[in-house]
Amino acid sequence: xxxxxxxxxxxDQACRPDSRRLAEALRTAIREGRLPAGSRVPSTRALAQxxxxxxxxxxRAYNQLVTEGFLLSRQGAPTTVAEQLATPEAVTAPAxxxxxxxxxxxxxxxxxxxxxxxxxxxxxSRRALRSTxxxxxxxxxxxxxxxxxxxxxxxLGRVRAVATTPERIIICNGYTQALSLLSKALHDxxxxxxxxxxxxLPHLRAIPAALxxxxxxxxxxxxxxxxxxxxxxxxxxxxxxxxxxxxxMSSVRRAELVRLAKxxxxxxxxxxxxxxxxxxxxxxxxLQGMAPNHVAYAGTASKTLAPALRLAWLxxxxxxxxxxxxxxxxxxxxxxxxxxxxxAELIRSGAYDQHVRRxxxxxRRRREQLLDALDDVRANxxxxxxxxxAGLHITLQLDPEGPTEREVLDRARAHSVELxxxxxxxxxxxxxxxGVVVGYAAAAEAxxxxxxxxxxxxxxx
Numbered sequence: 299x300x301x302x303x304x305x306x307x308x309x310d311q312a313c314r315p316d317s318r319r320l321a322e323a324l325r326t327a328i329r330e331g332r333l334p335a336g337s338r339v340p341s342t343r344a345l346a347q348x349x350x351x352x353x354x355x356x357x358r359a360y361n362q363l364v365t366e367g368f369l370l371s372r373q374g375a376p377t378t379v380a381e382q383l384a385t386p387e388a389v390t391a392p393a394x395x396x397x398x399x400x401x402x403x404x405x406x407x408x409x410x411x412x413x414x415x416x417x418x419x420x421x422x423s424r425r426a427l428r429s430t431x432x433x434x435x436x437x438x439x440x441x442x443x444x445x446x447x448x449x450x451x452x453x454l455g456r457v458r459a460v461a462t463t464p465e466r467i468i469i470c471n472g473y474t475q476a477l478s479l480l481s482k483a484l485h486d487x488x489x490x491x492x493x494x495x496x497x498x499l500p501h502l503r504a505i506p507a508a509l510x511x512x513x514x515x516x517x518x519x520x521x522x523x524x525x526x527x528x529x530x531x532x533x534x535x536x537x538x539x540x541x542x543x544x545x546x547m548s549s550v551r552r553a554e555l556v557r558l559a560k561x562x563x564x565x566x567x568x569x570x571x572x573x574x575x576x577x578x579x580x581x582x583x584x585l586q587g588m589a590p591n592h593v594a595y596a597g598t599a600s601k602t603l604a605p606a607l608r609l610a611w612l613x614x615x616x617x618x619x620x621x622x623x624x625x626x627x628x629x630x631x632x633x634x635x636x637x638x639x640x641x642a643e644l645i646r647s648g649a650y651d652q653h654v655r656r657x658x659x660x661x662r663r664r665r666e667q668l669l670d671a672l673d674d675v676r677a678n679x680x681x682x683x684x685x686x687x688a689g690l691h692i693t694l695q696l697d698p699e700g701p702t703e704r705e706v707l708d709r710a711r712a713h714s715v716e717l718x719x720x721x722x723x724x725x726x727x728x729x730x731x732x733g734v735v736v737g738y739a740a741a742a743e744a745x746x747x748x749x750x751x752x753x754x755x756x757x758x759x
Contacts, residue, residue, distance in 0.1 A: 544685010
């Protein structure tokens with residue numbers, strides 16, 4: 299064996315290596331390029347003599363590296379370093395640097411995760427686990443665990459005026475899955491188009507569009523969805539707090555929408571994404587309570603608790619329960635069992651109501667602080683806030699003669715502030731008023747004031 303081979307292996311000369319240490323030394327030498335790809339390695343006998351170890355030690359080390367792909371061994375040919383290994387430069391090259399996360403997150407749709415009721419959730423989880431039966435640990439009903447469906451039936455009827463039964467509720471892995479299931483069921487029944495509010499969330503509109511369904515935008519004004527401009531047999535609405543403009547659908551529009559659904563056999567998909575949070579108005583009941591057989595009601599724990607729980611629910615008209623349940627079974631994406639049981643216990647114990655009330659008080663204070671801070675922005679450049687009576691976000695309408703949405707977002711990122719532009723939410727092409735959507739719930743309570751100051755700095759010119 300040549301001197302070069304001895305120098306290539308990083309081994310402690312004071313002790314004899316075993317096969318594991320020898321394999322690691324060879325592996326490291328190959329990775330670092332000290333043993334080039336395609337080069338011959340000594341025979342097991344020669345390397346054993348050089349190192350003063352048993353031949354079997356070298357044989358086991360070689361066999362391990364052949365298995366891992368570092369060495370290539372062929373009958374009747376010398377063992378060599380594998381050719382396909384990456385070059386040393388490729389192995390040691392640093393990964394591309396990722397853009398740093400913004401320090402101040404004002405994107406909508408995110409609650410204060412530091413306020414998650416850990417103690418209540420832990421207590422609910424323990425109680426749920428103590429009462430869990432062996433049969434609960436099976437694959438389970440794709441419709442969701444009966445305990446949560448029963449708890450939601452009582453809660454939604456009491457808080458959101460939803461008229462349903464446990465048999466008509468389906469538990470989903472978030473609202474995106476809920477809308478996906480509904481879209482697939484409607485598409486299977488021959489529906490080829492669906493209306494969305496204009497503006498609305500683009501990633502939700504993409505769900506029926508991916509099935510080949512046409513997506514139509516219906517204008518929203520200060521009274522909510524313009525019902526007179528509906529075009530399809532199904533419409534997705536956010537009547538309690540329109541996203542992103544924030545308006546509540548007026549009682550006249552609500553009545554007209556429900557009338558059309560009943561008389562023309564249309565389906566309303568009601569996204570009640572943050573219906574628990576209202577500040578300057580009395581609670582507004584769900585549309586579903588006005589027409590249970592024509593409204594598919596969707597709610598979620600993502601805004602009240604945490605998105606990571608992946609818990610949402612559908613309260614369906616009777617004719618949609620079996621189709622949606624069958625599609626969910628085929629998808630195999632059942633909601634997590636223990637989260638369902640803990641959520642059911644949290645609702646039954648009253649801890650969920652208490653948490654929502656605490657959160658509502660916190661977010662009310664934040665909203666007031668945000669509106670006060672906007673008053674400090676110079677009056678001639680002050681964005682006009684909309685959607686302030688409820689929910690966890692407001693929309694700031696920008697001066698058409700001032701900075702563009704892109705300029706505002708770029709300036710925000712320069713100050714480590716993350717906002718969301720209004721522009722991508724529009725459905726219909728053409729000129730639309732510029733704006734940014736500001737969520738005020740995500741920051742931890744102690745960080746909200748400095749985050750607010752950073753936002754004001756961005757909005758100042």
